[in-house]
Amino acid sequence: MATVRLTQAAKAFGPVEVLKGIDLDIADGEFIVFVGPSGCGKSTLLRSIAGLEALSSGTVEIDGRAVNDVAPSQRGIAMVFQSYALYPHMSVRENMGFALKLAGRSKAEIAEAVDAAAATLDIAHLLDRRPKELSGGQRQRVAIGRAIVRQPKVFLFDEPLSNLDAALRVRMRYEFAGLHKALGTTMIYVTHDQVEAMTLADRIVVLNGGVIEQVGTPDDLYARPDTIFVAGFIGSPTMNLIPATYAGPGAKGATVRLAGGQVIETMIATDAIASGAALILGVRPEHMGTDGATNRLTGIVEMVESLGAVHHVHLAIDGLAEPLVASLPTRPASETLSIALAPEALHLFDDQGRALPRPALTAPRAAA
Template identity: 55%
Template sequence: MSELQLKHVRKSYGNFEVIKGVDLDIKTGEFVVFVGPSGCGKSTLLRMIAGLEEITSGDLTIGGERMNDVDPSKRGIAMVFQSYALYPHMTVRENMGFALRFAGVPKAEIAQRVGEAANILELGPLLDRKPKQLSGGQRQRVAIGRAIVRHPKIFLFDEPLSNLDAELRVHMRIEIARLHKKLATTIIYVTHDQVEAMTLADKIVVMRGGVVEQVGSPLDLYDDPANLFVAGFIGSPKMNFLKGIVETNAGGEKHVRLADFGNATLPIAVKDVTPGSTVTIGIRPEHFGDSGSASLDLTIDMLEHLGGETFAYARHGDGELIIIETKNGRGLKSGDSIAARFEPTAALVFDADGRRLR
């Protein structure tokens, strides 16, 4: 049984509709990430689950019980925000136990819960410090601990790592993944960073303009995107997109001609597409190599050396940049001409409206 369900959920502010009919099932113990560009509605959807925003229409159920009109404190949910929101005059211990103390939980139980959370988050030596004596990562762990002590059924995270530097973000991602395994609790996590989504999620919900574009595991979305938006959003570096025209050769077989790449032709099977139609070919950087039946003649603009691998940024003439992952990039230099080879079977095809052609 699903722990949380959204059925035809909509949210409007006056005549402006922000969430446009979301249907979603989240199972017990899943780590689900809402991801998408700024303004796509992911944080609004999270706040509706938390009870901080009213649902205009549709139903939210948790454990089979309708929650639309249930007070946030009675939903069995704890939320961790981007802002730590710690009380500066209180110790870590007092910050973590404040909500329990406010709810009238006995002191002995508060001490037990705070101690358990501190052990999970390795905060024991910091319990008597004030927030100003903590690093950003430590403050975020205290904020998470404040949620853990409530023993919620569901954790909600709203871009909790946005205020941290790059190195600390990586560390905290590992900490949150470890926490999920240890607690085995349902987590719903909002981020605009697809790397966070790919590394943390059991299931990713990709949103755009208040609509769910696709739901699936990280690798399912990476390997089998439903449309051009998902294909371009999931993956780092992003997928390369090549504009092409469907044509038919003398033998009646269809192929795709790339006018922007010296009229190179790709023997890609394009079913149910009328010759003359415009399509977009998607190729991931790692699909280029030293072999393959298709080839693009490119000139390297710049190289990004990362040690074990190199990304070449190249183009044909004045066309769009193509990102190529190469294992032997140390021998390349800016201005080199290369033949970027790949197997057409690795390419994805999208129609003029961005829908995947299979």
């Protein structure tokens, strides 16, 4: 196992800056997930740690040793790609043991390592097959097994589930979590899927435009996003973001006025808010319900996404440019619906997209 440290890591391809001075410390044995939209720099950052891309400036340290000038094969890492990268003419056993063979290990040592990895991944019965005889999930396990036999200090995963169907992705998420628990090795995982990130990570690194927007546990990023970008990226359905203006102090915190004239009470301190300031009000769909006496909004039901246990209701509210999405346990019975926004669950962002400090509160009440 090993720590990983990035200090002012930057990478440019010609005039295009892909990474813009990344500082990040990854603890020994952590499961870290890099997440963000396409083009945010997450795969480039992973490849820089692996040594497959040379940084333009800055340093990468693995286990306290700077490795900028160290070959990928000497960094103590193993990388699993989304394409699996298996040799089609080799059996599963040969694929898994190939790196050890190149390293000059004995046949007995290779067989022992391959058998142990295959047992961990439940693929011992596949060892004599070739990749074309395997399903996508089985190929992914073989690719992981090939990494495990090398006993790396750090595992790197580059969108390893992106080629799998939805049901298999869910199953493989659990398998990745179990693998990390069993091995206890530092793992760095790249995905564009925030559900994968929330499911797997000890901490999530949210990247946007080559910079880190926020680093934190899944709960931290969900409950206390630092920016509008993080608020909109983490959570499904995404947080509702509503233009508003500061309307003055209320009984428990700042009040804001929406474009339709509705006044909403929050529990956010008024200290840092200028009179009449332009703000963005944030509320997650699951923090709206049909019960509650305060912060009521009435709208027209434009669409309902029914998912069995939950119904995502799209409401057109007077004065708002975009419908609000409320996640409710029952389908609305009429075309008009009145909902309440839980004051303790509301977020406010300034005109630069930065979150205003929220009080330390217990979890907001569940939507009714």
